[in-house]
Amino acid sequence: MKIESLQNQYVKQWTKLHEKKERDKTGLFLVEGEHLITEALRADIVQKILYTGENPFNFPDCIEVTEPVMKKISQNVSGAKCIAVCIQKERTAEDPKRVILLDDVQDPGNFGTIIRTARSFGFEVIYTSKKTCDLYNEKVIRSTQGALFTMPVIRCDLAEKIRELKTESFRVIGTALKDAVPMSRIGDADKMAFLFGNEGQGVHQELLDACDQRLFIEIGNFESLNVAVATGIVMYRYRG
Amino acid sequence: MKIESLQNQYVKQWTKLHEKKERDKTGLFLVEGEHLITEALRADIVQKILYTGENPFNFPDCIEVTEPVMKKISQNVSGAKCIAVCIQKERTAEDPKRVILLDDVQDPGNFGTIIRTARSFGFEVIYTSKKTCDLYNEKVIRSTQGALFTMPVIRCDLAEKIRELKTESFRVIGTALKDAVPMSRIGDADKMAFLFGNEGQGVHQELLDACDQRLFIEIGNFESLNVAVATGIVMYRYRG
Known part of the structure; x- marks a missing residue:
């Protein structure tokens, strides 16, 4: 399945994550670009990955989208090729110094x-x-x-x-x-x-x-x- | 004299200073905001000051402009109240360590x-x-x-x-x-x-x-x- 419509309900949901209010409500946030997504995968916080063109990731929940859809979800002026929807995880420090x-x-x-x-x-x-x-x-x-x-x-x-x-x-x-x-x-x-x-x-x-x-x-x-x-x-x- | 027209030739010249090419050509650049302009005055590089509303500076070459003109010349999203046109001065260091x-x-x-x-x-x-x-x-x-x-x-x-x-x-x-x-x-x-x-x-x-x-x-x-x-x-x- 490739998402092609800017009106798609998921596209609307993900785009809303640009806003703090929506991030607070859903406990989700967006991560753009291959390098940062690799780090997010390592930290085990990725929910799904959206990509356009080649998919560089071996991850179960990847969704192909068109370039205009990617552009709409991206907050980066120069555009991204992949964006991950990630889960905000509360972390604590044990006996920090x-x-x-x-x-x-x-x-x-x-x-x-x-x-x-x-x-x-x-x-x-x-x-x-x-x-x-x-x-x-x-x-x-x-x-x-x-x-x-x-x-x-x-x-x-x-x-x-x-x-x-x-x-x-x-x-x-x-x-x-x-x-x-x-x-x-x-x-x-x-x-x-x-x-x-x-x-x-x-x-x-x-x-x-x-x-x-x-x-x-x-x-x-x-x-x-x-x-x-x-x-x-x-x-x-x-x-x- | 208060500059009110966005088509004023000076307004066009100053706005062009957003571009590196124009800065290189003229040897000028823009400085926005009271704090930075005060520093520029101290360094003796100010050519003229544009302001809207109250003029906080005691400087011979100050020009009042309207808010829309100021907005056009400013590069700051949240808007400036004053902008100085400054001279690029080449500086050298004597016997640096x-x-x-x-x-x-x-x-x-x-x-x-x-x-x-x-x-x-x-x-x-x-x-x-x-x-x-x-x-x-x-x-x-x-x-x-x-x-x-x-x-x-x-x-x-x-x-x-x-x-x-x-x-x-x-x-x-x-x-x-x-x-x-x-x-x-x-x-x-x-x-x-x-x-x-x-x-x-x-x-x-x-x-x-x-x-x-x-x-x-x-x-x-x-x-x-x-x-x-x-x-x-x-x-x-x-x-x-």
Whole structure:
């Protein structure tokens, strides 16, 4: 069976997954392109694969669609040859030692890049505030390079999470430009959690106040860093 | 005088600056938004400022335009209140000690972020291959947060530049995943240059071969880093 009609009910359903509301309701999301779908298959979250032309995958539930149908379902301007409908799986981290907390990070590229970097440096879980950018946004997925399929990324109340981490003997470190200790003077601990903030506003004051310590990355006066870069520098330094 | 017509010849000229070809021809480029324009004024590269509504700037050559005219000239989806026409200024670095070389970096966000990070960590000049993303692309400018207005970013033949840097006693270090030394085992030198590559392909082999040494950032197997993050980690470590 090849789907040829733009009016096909499945095509309409899948296209709706561009919207966060629909993703939340169905627990599904879209993944585009061969490389990312291969990673999704490895993580065992693929429900079905849509393709046009050759089918590069050996997967039971593959559906051929025409190019116009593919174009309609794709969110990628330059077009995709294959798209997977994937299942949002909640993941948890068992006894993590290295944790990232994100307070209202807004840019999908930054958010995705932070998830990718966390995977590379042995960070085991990312907790995000409720206002942090949606995890299943297409740009987030692309920027993670697939790391999001296996990394636990959990939306929660950060103030509560900080309290919890402290009772579990984590050293919770907030990043800030003022009243903070240079990173080179902060040693390692067995369990560490690092809190990063919004691109414009940084970390909320009440969350910073709840941390054990404040860290700043040694930069020139009047300068600043992109949050994905700052997170990368800190994660490299304290890699698990 | 307030410009109201979308057919106004200046409006047409400024709108053309969206295209690289036109920017190259005129030596001009556009900067949007109050924060970035303030930085451009500080760097003394502003030719004129267009605004709609209140004019926040005290600058001799300001022109009021209507909202539709502003919308036409703006490249920002959410719209700008002010846009500056700026002059491309070639900058040089005098006796630099910390240099970045970029081999075909394609993503404007990555390129801009690298320029911003270089400024923050005391890197003094960035040399780019001819195929690297255009410097005056709107997304590059936004990602630099203004750092591009004062940082020398010079397009050149990288093979030639590497030879030149070596004769000037630079230690030239290429970044690579294979046949490379972990960063933690590479000490500081007086003059250092670091070479980073394209998002998908990395650094061209012949350029890597021309380097004094190869560095890799210690990540898990099968993992990788975004190039702006990798550059940030290396620049922090060897900051000037």
